[in-house]
Amino acid sequence: MAERVRNVQVLLKNHVNGVPTESDFTIVTSSIQLQIPDDCRGGVLLKNLYLSCDPYMRIRMYGKQEPESYFEPFTPGSPIMGLGVSRVVLSSHPDFKKGDLVWGSTGWEEYTLSKSPETLYRILDTDVPLSYYTGILGMPGATAYFGFHDICSPKRGETVFISAASGAVGQLVGQFAKLLGCYVVGSAGTQEKVDLLKNKFSFDDAFNYKEEHDLNAALKRYFPDGIDIYFENVGGKMLDAVLLNMKRGGRISACGMISQYNRFEELEGVKNLFLFVSKEIRLEGFLVTTYFPQLQKFTDAVLPLIKEGKLAYVEDFSDGLETAPAALIGLFSGRNVGKQVVIVARE
Amino acid sequence: MAERVRNVQVLLKNHVNGVPTESDFTIVTSSIQLQIPDDCRGGVLLKNLYLSCDPYMRIRMYGKQEPESYFEPFTPGSPIMGLGVSRVVLSSHPDFKKGDLVWGSTGWEEYTLSKSPETLYRILDTDVPLSYYTGILGMPGATAYFGFHDICSPKRGETVFISAASGAVGQLVGQFAKLLGCYVVGSAGTQEKVDLLKNKFSFDDAFNYKEEHDLNAALKRYFPDGIDIYFENVGGKMLDAVLLNMKRGGRISACGMISQYNRFEELEGVKNLFLFVSKEIRLEGFLVTTYFPQLQKFTDAVLPLIKEGKLAYVEDFSDGLETAPAALIGLFSGRNVGKQVVIVARE
Known part of the structure; x- marks a missing residue:
């Protein structure tokens, strides 16, 4: 008879329009048998260590609706699904064995039975903090790496603007751009974050967008000759102001538009699109x-940079599954400083 | 003593916000000496034959303002500047001689002293109507050719949507796409234009956007599996609806957004931008x-297609300089059917 253990879970109570609150989630405590049921052959049982709070998760809290069309809605009454770092407790899959560390798709709970281990990536290098695989060495890191290098066609000396710049993706894009010899300015929502950008992440400059009543004027101050590359994490008013300041032939890489995620029912119009022409x-x-098929290329590039101290990285830890809802919704008010991680278990 | 001839001119009276009317223009009759003044060495004197009415010209009717940043404002009290087909009357430039036919930058008047003949292109093939060099063999043709082939990365079998599809650019994009084996649907603003698209330009289908109260639903009817390529001439609401219907990995080539040109003071917001992500x-x-440095490639590709009857082309002639203001502003109410040309002189 398999051992039965406690399994605290974070469930989505209901689909959410507008601004999510903690009351949209429930924390429940049930138990789980440490076994892989017969109808889950090929699956693995995971013990979750770190969970990743990512802006895209907000989109899955809506019911099915346009304009989202790619992100599957969460199922109310079921655990939130996301990315995390986990240890394999049991495996019936040939690519994984008990004790392996993995990052990838998992649930917001202590133990997750993964029926699709092809969404898991084995962690081979443990000389870095394991939590890094929710960020700089995981999905947000790859977002920054490919979104900047592949999509922006950056060249030495070009000017780069990054919104939400102290977040998991932004802080890395800025550093990749600096390593390439670009001039880099970021925006963030507090003085503390602005200081981080300038002092920790080596941005050439940074500003607090909440203190600028005229984003166009702010961008003109930092980019008197215009912006070659904009790494778009925000959308809405910021995009409108950036368009006014782009140089001819500029490039915009868009991995997200967090300013719109709580207002899908009433999206903000962006007006200056003729400037694209x-x-x-x-x-x-x-x-x-x-x-993701090119993840190895990314890991091979970034791991050495971390070990040589050429990339700084800031995480914001929230301790315990019961803190996870607040950590997730905190992304949308900018409560987090750096990559938001939830600690589920310390090993 | 040089001959003096009449020179009817179309002047812009004032910069224009909102919808332009004929009262924003003046027709004046003066005279000009058929000579190249000493301070214009290198210039050429042109007799204008055909003038091109193009949507971008509306932008030059504004005073200097954002979001325009590329198109120089017209000078009130001076002739409208645009593109046209002209005959060289006198030349002090080594590349041009008396009698040459050219297309390129000229004024809305009978005779224009061109101080920058590098903006003129010699017409070498006269087996086609000369007016074609204001359209299918001129700027709009090149817009369609490069904007479709270079920017859309089209592949056989892909689905293509074109707005303002019966205009100078749209009618050609659709035919280029058909020649490549794409499925092509266009929108236009009258039944007559819709019929043209289907019967003359071989579009697979077409619809009158003014009769659709729900553009999203209309597009879903014609593209149940989505749009691979959108050739954007319109902007605003149409772009919003198209975004809802783009396929994953779709491409949008934007050469203009005519729906916005009369409302630069109050641009329409486009909401569905998160779908880009x-x-x-x-x-x-x-x-x-x-x-333009690649114009020869374009001419070499398109001239044979015209001569082999593989490209249809529809022009809308307006006879006489005094009809030019109405012809130009008619573009914005969709009065023209096909490429709008003003006949200045018949030879």
Whole structure:
């Protein structure tokens, strides 16, 4: 008879329009048998260690609706699904064995029975903090890496603007751009984050967008000759202001538009789109999963940079599954400083 | 003493916000000496034959303002400047001689002293109507050719949607796409134009956008599996609806957004931009002048297609300079059927 253990879970109570609150989630405690049922052959049982709070998860909290069309809605009454770092407790899959560390798709609970281990990636290098595989060495890192290098066609000396720049993706894009010899400015929502950008992440400059009543004027101050590359994490008003400041032939890489995620019922209109024509701007959106077949290339590039101390990285830890709802919804008010991680278990 | 001739001119009276009317123009009759003044060495004197009415010209009727940043404002009290077909009357430039036919930058008047003949292109093939060099063999043709082939990365069997499809650019994009084996649908603003698209330009289908109260639903009817390529001439509401119907990995080539040109003071917001991310859409704006160094490639490709009868082309002639203001502003109410040309002189 398999051992039975406690399994605290974070469930989505209901689909959510507007701003999510903690009352949209429930924490329940049940138990789980440490076994892989017969109808789950090929599956693995995971013990979750770190969970990743990512802006795209907000989109899955809506019921099915346009304009989302790619992100499957969460199922109310079921655990939130996301990315995390886990240890394999039991495996019936040839690619994984008990004790392996993995990152990838998992549930917001202590133990997850993964029926699709092809969404898990083995962690081979443990000389870095394991939590890094929710960020700099995981999905957000790959987003920054491919979204900047593949989509922005960056060149030494070009000017780069990054919104939500102290977040998991932004802080890395800025550092990749600096390593390439670009001039880099970021925006963030507090003085503390602005200081981080300038002092920790080596941005050339940074500003607090909440203190600028005129984003266009702010961008003109930092980019008197215009912006070659915009790494778009925000959308809405920021995109409108950026368009006014793009250089001819500029490129915009869009991995997300967090300013819109709580207002899908009433999206903000962006007005200055004619500038795409008159300035010959290219905008390309992408989903990082498209690049997952090339993850090795990313890991091979970034791991050495971390070990040589050439990339700084800031995480914001929230301790315990019961803190996870607040951590997730905190992304949308900018509560987090750096990559938001939930600690489920310490080993 | 040089001959003095009458020179009817179309002047812009004032910069224009909102919808332009004929009262924003003046027709004046003066005279001009058929000579190249000493301070214009290198210039050529042109007798204008055909003038081109193009949507971008509306932008030059504004005073200097954002979001335009590329198109120089017209000078009130001076002749409208645009593109046309002209005969060289006198030349002090080594590349041009008396009697040459050219297309390129000229004024809305009977005679124009061109101080920058590098903006003129010699017409070498006169087996086609000369007016074609204001359209299918001129700037709009190059816009269609490069904007479709270079920016849309089209492949046989892909689905293509074209707005303002019966206009100078749209009718050609659709035919280029058909020649490549794409499925092509266009929108236009009258039944007559819809019929043209289907019967003359061989589009697979077409619809009258003014009769659709729900553009999203209309597009879903014609593209049940989505749109691979959108050739954007319109912007605003149409772009919003198209985004809802783009396929993952779709491409949008934007040469203009005519729906916005009379409302630069109050641009329409486009809301569905997050779909650029979730559908991995690429939007690229362009100015055809960027491709002018490759004009020969375009002419070499298109001239044979015209002569072999593989490209249809419809022009809308307006006879006489005094009809030019009405012809130009008619573009914005869709009065023209096909490429709008003003006849200045018959030879």
